[in-house]
Amino acid sequence: MEVDGGRILKVSSGAQSIPRHSRKHKAFYQFTQQSLPACKPVLTPAWVITTFLLMGVIFIPIGLITLHASENVVEIVDRYDTECVPEAFRSNKVAYIKDNSIPKNCSRYLKVYKHMKAPINIYYQLDNYFQNHRRYVKSKNDRQLLHGLGYNDTGSCKPEESNNGLPIVPCGLIAWSLFNDTYTLIRGRSELKVNRKNIAWKSDRDHKFGKSVYPFNFQNGTLMGGGKLHPRIPLSDQEDLIVWMRTAALPSFRKLYGRIEEDLNADDVVVVNVTNNYNTYSFGGKKKLILSTTGWLGGKNNFLGLACTSVGSSSIFISIVFLLLHMKNPRIL
């Protein structure tokens, strides 16, 4: 029965007897004979139970830490799209938003329920807004954003590539539909200073949007899209555009609007003066304003923590079930 092994041994010892290259030779021999030294793990009960326990031991603490990090984040969410439409227009919000003659100002009162440590990020959140639609995503021109007017091949920007025979900078649907609600925050009597710098990724500012590219012929069409751009400020400094143009992955997304660089105390009331310009009414979207601090993990997101703890606890549960089954049925084969 062991003849086979014996034969291998004999041959390989023959291979060993060659003095010099013996190791290399042996390795090659083992390779061709498919008998390389190998690790052959078997899912033994000990291994399985240990692995599951280990996973539990790792994931439950991680989950709890993550949950804790997320719990420490203070987040105030305020949906204002409906409230900011006057009662009279509630039945036809689209008409309201399209009518430029009606003032769009609106005030929201946010109560800070817990102390918020600076910096406090201000986000706007849009729901049911398909920034990831293929037509939308493609509708920009990276070269034009970087090199400006000199770059003419703007076919991908259609239908927002030119107006009155002149090219548009920045071209395309994304830029055209720039979000243009604005927020002014007032605490008590004083206005809270909102820092709108450094809200975009540095690589975008430095390498994707040109320092000497200025908006041109933008939003001059018959049909206005979203926000306008200051024609004297280069694109690399128009950070709200840069943020907007880094398209969101899912139809419900938040984008950074700016930061408040002072703490907000519990029970402070922040008045937000919103100019409600952006049309989300025609497609039934929502608009939200969010004030949020961050933890080491980012925003107030319990999901990761919950997922970790549940994976960890289910691992432990499985290991216990497995152990019990194993004890009940000690014989393997």
Next chain:
Amino acid sequence: MRSGGRKRRLHFSKIYSFTCGRASLKEEHSQIGGPGFSRVVFCNEPDSFEAGIRNYADNYVSTTKYTLATFLPKSLFEQFRRVANFFFLVTGVLAFTPLAPYSAVSAIIPLIIIISATMVKEAIEDWRRKQQDIEVNNRKVKVHKGSGNFDYTEWKNLRVGDIVRVEKNEFFPTDLLLLSSSYEDAICYVETMNLDGETNLKLKQALEVTSPLQEDTSISNFHAMVKCEDPNANLYSFVGTMEFEKQQYPLSPQQLLLRDSKLRNTDYIYGVVIFTGVDTKVIQNSTPPPSKRSRVEKKMDQIIYVLFGVLFTLASVGSIFFGITTKDDINNGIMKRWYLKPDSSEIFYDPKRAPVAAIYHFLTALMLYNYLIPISLYVSIEIVKVLQSVFINQDIQMYYEEADKPAHARTSNLNEELGQVDTILSDKTGTLTCNSMEFIKCSVAGTAYGRGFTEVERSMGRRNGSPIHEAVTGGNDDTAPVKGFNFKDERIMNGNWVDEPHGDLIQKFFRLLAVCHTAIPEVDEVTGKVMYEAESPDEAAFVIAARELGFEFYKRTQTSISVRELDRTSGKKVDRLYTLLNVLEFNSSRKRMSVIVRNEEGKVLLLCKGADNVMFERLAKNGREFEEETKEHLNGYADAGLRTLILAYRELQEDEYREFNAKFIKAKNSISADRETLIDEVTDNVEKDLILLGATAVEDKLQNGVPDCIDKLAQAGIKIWVLTGDKMETAINIGFACSLLRQGMKQVMINLESPEIKVLEKEGDKDAITKASRARVLHQITKGKAQLTASSGGSEAYALIIDGKSLAYALEDDIKSLFLELAMGCASVICCRSSPKQKALVTRLVKSGTGKTTLAIGDGANDVGMLQEADIGIGISGVEGMQAVMSSDIAIAQFQYLERLLLVHGHWCYRRISSMICYFFYKNITFGLTIFLYEASASFSGQPAYNDWFLALYNVFFSSLPVVAMGVFDQDVSARFCLKFPLIYQEGVQNVLFSWRRIIGWMLNGLTSAVIIFFFCMKALQPYAFNQDGKTAGKDILGATMYTCIVWVVNLQMALAISYFTLIQHLFIWGSIAFWYIFMLAYGAMSPTFSTNAYKVFVETLAPAPSFWLITLLVPISALLPYFTYSSLWMRFFPLYHEMIQWIRYEGRSNDPEFCDMVRQRSLRPTTVGFTARLAARTNIIRR
């Protein structure tokens, strides 16, 4: 060589029954010059003007598939004939249109990589063929260079009209017209095995007018013109005329020497080149071997079609939703999603033409979801299989040192099929046995001689517990053994036969052996020893036996046979000369051969040897003196697994002979179609009233290790059928010897040996015989089946033994399914007396009737049909030439290597390929479904979640190397355990590892992984801030994170699925993951115009964010948790067979016999096949 020529100057034409040299101008010769008969050859004048204008093909033969010019178009065409590849080509082309969801370059580059990898493989294979061609084309042959000088030239340089000189044992370089040979009557022997697979030598004879051209110098002035038929594929026809010295001579196939046949027993011949290169009959005849595809691959195709179905479903679902949402964008003139500007949209998104947009979108979706179809699957499998074959070829344990022959996988298509063989159909002679015959026993005048023991007797002795002691023959063992002779009996050796009671009959017996044959003696001039060249090893054994016992045949002339024999009365050696009158040749229907000789006393003797069933009925009434004893001995010999022949003789009266001879010559010279029948009738009439002399017994030695190998294969649950030409008793005994039949088995015999049929045969009413035979066969089959069903569920194993005649009826359409049912219920089946055609038919019956994998193994040309018919043909590169090897899929040197080939390599390859395919589908479904899920949240607009190059390189770089490594190196259990627990092989036979259940299981695993990856990543990243800086995650971050998770999941899944890690696996698995990070770095460092949204994605955004690392820890583990839980539960509580063996190995209990035995007995399903083998294995272990 030339000096020995003189003894050969024989006129065999006189004694052989062919019509050489007598061809007359027949009707067909009148067609010469007409259409189809236009070829003109100017002998010896290849350079002449007339030869030049005809411009016949040169002798360069090419077997390559491609040339330099055709390689590109032809191989591309071959590639795109595959549905999957064609699909990718179409999507690649579509990628250049605005429909494409990704950039065209990124879509086309993987396809180019895949296609060029396959093409490189094709090119290498073709290059190998080219090398072989070069070898053949550069073989040297002597050709006439003018004025009687012959010089060597390469085969490829031969031209039509050249005169060549071919020496003994050389192949003919082209189709030649025989001019003359070293024999005076210009005959030569030709071996045509490469053409028709027949091993016996054929005789060819030149025209009488050219036969004097026996010297190089005489050729120089030879000029003739040959007109003949155009090149065609008919091997047995040739029509032409030769104009020589103003005379027309008709030419027939008798003068044509075909390329690839071999000159034998003739020193040299001269011939004119008639057909060259592609015009030769053998090339005209060559058909590509049937291409075989493995079952796994066929099923893989089905899965691909299923996936195509899934793909089309997903694409249509997507398109429908897309159509609906697009149509909804403008409602009563009001734009809903105004930011998409639906009013000024191109057709692909136009709400006013939403149905058209949806149809266009369908194409986009097809392109996007085509990641469900693994593009690199085919090429990976091909690479893997080639490497697997390299391992098969390299296996030192399948290397036959004596003949320097390793195993040789001639095709790599069937590796995994080797692991699924259900039935082995084996030839016997040369496959199970060595095909070296040894004369071992004989029975003369009712007395049995010969004290040697056969392998079979020894093994039977071992089995019955009484090992045979060979002390009896110990006496004269010091003499060197003579090849082909293993006879030991002091009663008749060394001349002692003179004193035996029937000395005269013994003398006649051995004299017959010395005279009745067609062998040619070759006297070694140094030692004076006589060697023989014979048509078959049996015949050689007889002549050698006669020589060893004192009847030395030493000279054959055209009309005589000279034998040096012991004179009974004087006790001295005398030379006796027998005048050879006629040779009545052996053929398979006659099953006998005779010679008619006149001895020195002037008596005409007919000496005949043949198979028992034809010989006994030809005995004279007064010739049956020893019939009973001889029959008894015959049965004994058959029991010992020996091949027997009956020897008999008869004296012919002078006038009786004359009458016969006249009829015989007339029959031979007749040219009608029934010439053979006429000859048979004439010979039939003279070969009767014979007087029985006795019987010979020749041992056909079993090859090394055959019984053990068969035992293992039976334990593995493989059914083994032996298809042999031998008689039933011999076959049964070989069956016992090689443990195919066991004592515990019930034998079901099917034969036509019933008294009624015998009576009918005597009467000769053919219809009645057929009817009775069919009825009997049917009856026996039904009876056997009844027996089988009665004992079903019991542990009894059955063996079916059927003979050739019954087989002919059993294979008839209405009975064959019944026969198959019976045969499939039996553990072993032996078909005796079966012809090559029947072998192929049986193979087809098994293959198509059961739908299971069949493997045919054989070594001879008579097995070619069987080898090509079976799913896998294994050739034994043994002694019987290369014909079987050339038509086989895998060649091994010894039958015993089959054990390792199937149980180890077959099992591994099956497991590797099936796991590999499952895994391939898994990884692509995982990837493809995340894209689909993302689509669902991007209103099915066709926007991929990932960067173009991430998409493109997934199949090529980040997930393919580990799976290739698995396909090449993975081992579930080591070779030693494969052999120790042969039942593991049933996993392949029952297709456990590639069942739909398993495939769908893997697909569901892919689905689970995709869902977990997508939702976890989505929930973890959106819409909240993603890092401490408060930035949120865009499409770029979600895509890169999901992709990272996928790379981890599919590679870790691989690590979980295999249980064999060498350095190579580690390198590939961890290397692939590491490569992804390197790629992200490198790609992210490129300029943003190229890297687009992947610019600095790792350095700037992902790497500094703890949540990214937490997600890549959490998501892969959660995605693998279901699989890990499932497999650890199943491994622990419901292990598959290979997992049980892993347990045994792991727990170090492999040497605990009782424990191993328990596993060994645990069958995957109740199977009677191999049950007794396993039982025996158990009892042996316990006894030990």
